[in-house]
Structures are given as structure tokens and as C-alpha cells.
Amino acid sequence: MNNETAYQVFSINPDPRVALLRDVSANVPDYMQLTDGIPLKGTIPESTTFTLSEEGGDMLCDFVENTSGTLIVSSRAREALETEGITGDDFEYLPVTLKDKRGRALKSRFYIVNPLQKVECMDRERSEFSASARTDKILSVQQLVVRQDMVPARLKLFRLGEWPRVIVIRLDLVQRLQEAQLTGLFVVEQGEDFIW
Template sequence: MSHEYLTVYRSRDPRTVFISDIGAHISEHWDLDRGIPLRGRISEATHLNLDPEQGDLLCDFISNPEQALIVSERARALLEAEGTLSEEVVEYLPFTLLDKRGKPTRTRYFFANLLRKVDCMDTAASEFTPAATGGILAVDKVYLRQEHIPADVKLFRLGEFPQLHVIRSDLLQRIREAGLTGLEVLAQGKEIF
């Protein structure tokens, strides 16, 4: 069976909440982009705030400027039920989310720090800015070489540019069927902005 692969992107719905203060509360927060283990650096003692200038709709996937994958307890349960998201593939790092009044939300949230990276970018078809030191500085449009993606992988980081999370269409369908909210995706070749 052939699947489509899409890029996970932050919600553009102005009604949804947004977390903008990750850098103020997590040292070396840029490590969230790299797919390296962070256990012990983020805990429930880590408090993050909802941006007061953004919407009020609390979702199962919460957007943030770091493009970190932030999931509710419901979303975590669904991802774990999919079976391929073991601790070797993703670590769930709990933190305390404070509402706009500074009170902890009822729902528990986690950074879903994806550790699995797959080198599968079609560099000939994709549009990107190379970094002066090698690697990739930014990606404008991405195309994937699906034959390089293992058959059991449904959610991963793009190996060449780990800031991008990629989701397989059947997992996305399960998320939508479960009524989980806040996850937006972009098809291959769409402008990443």
C-alpha cells in the first residue's frame, strides 16, 4: 500500500493557542530542533505560558516558534497506540502549561521529541538554502524520496533538516478520525513559510 508523506507545520488558525516563551524557560532550547535526547532537561517543573496575544482554543497539538512537537495526553496515547513510536523513536517530556491567567491547564502536555531521523530528502527537486558550513540552513519546498523511508515509519524527522517533522498519511488519518485538533500539515512541494 502506498502512503503519502506530509510535513507537520504549525497551525495558522488565529483561534488556536500558541506558546512563544520556550526559549525563556528551556536552556539551549534549539536542541528541540535536532532530535537528540533531552530527558532530564525538561520536566513537569518546566513551566510554559500561552501567548496572551494569540487565540484561546486549546488543542491536542500546540504551535510554537521552535516547531517543536507539543502534544496533549490524548495525542500521546494515540501516537503510542500506533506501535512504532517506542522510547527509541520518541521521548515524551512532560511540562506544565500555564493558561493566560497563569494557572496550570487541566490537560497534560508533552514535548514529543522525535529521535528517529530519516535521510530521504530529494535535494534535486526540493528548494532550500545551503548552510555555509555544510548542511541546510532553510527549506522552502521539500520533496521526499519515499523509497528511502522504512515501511514501518509513520512519524520522523527529516534527516537532512531535522527541524522538519514528517508524518505518513495513514497516521494523519487516525489523528483526524480520533478528533484530535491543532495538527496542520503541508503536502510535498508546498511552500514552507
């Protein structure tokens, strides 16, 4: 695999037709822990509900667009991820309910995917990011280039160790999910601007 194309980054889907959630952080009690990839099984109740925003479109996708940088997927997307090995102790699938714009619960089940593996692999020379002048701690990342030699070969989906809000996905997994015709998956190439 070429170092420039082996990994991609989840980003916000710009398609205005896509349905959108705006209330994820407000309805998850330990939201900051969720963005840090801390295990939350048993902490987020199965009764957790999010409502589709009036500001979004009407196209509900397998990868549900949201403004909180959370990976939320349909049952179909969960099955595809699990088929590709996104299972076990490295991941949590936390069940949630979605409501339509009128507040009616959808029959389909959805899941927050919480990758627990964090890998420090950012190429600081070639990535674009903000860091604290005092501590050098990463505050945000705008463009990411991954140091492939730092990533264990078995990992297909993981959080960026330097800033765990960023979820990185290996190109071959992206291709499998696209082949499964899952909707709403939006990733950017390394070195491209992204929002998450």
C-alpha cells in the first residue's frame, strides 16, 4: 500500500440531502469520553435517543451525519464492519434510537461505533494542526498525513492517538464498505482538509 493512500479520514458529508443529527453531544452523558475513545458500555443506556435535525436533508444514510464527530451507523453498516473484522475488544457498538423530524422513533436500530484503539501516527512535518504553545498538546487537526510505519498492520479503523476525535480508516476497508453499497460514508484523502 502506498503511504499516501493507505489511510483516509472520516469527515462531514457536505451533501445537503443527507439527514443530520445535532443533538448527539447533548444526549450522551459522557460525550467527552466518547470522543476520547474511552469504553462506555453500560454507561450509555440503550434508551439513548437522537432526533433528526430540521436543518438536514431527508436522506437517512447507513453512516449517519452528525455535528458531534461521532461514528453512528445502521444495522446494515454494523454487519458490514463486523464482517471486515471491526469487532472484539477494540470496538464498542452502543445501540441508540433515532427519531424522525416529527419526533417519531424509527423502527431501524442504529449504533454508535466507539473505536477504542488509539495510535500516535501523525506525521507532524506534513500534517496541518494546532498545538498548545505551552504544552505542545494537539488542540485540533485540519489535515492529516499518517506515518504508516507507526500503525499496526492489523488495524483497519482506529483513533488518532494525538487527537482521538479523529477516526482513521484503512483504504481497503473503505473500498469494502463502498462495495457493500453503504450510504453516507464520507472520507478524505490524507493531506486534504477535513471537518470532524
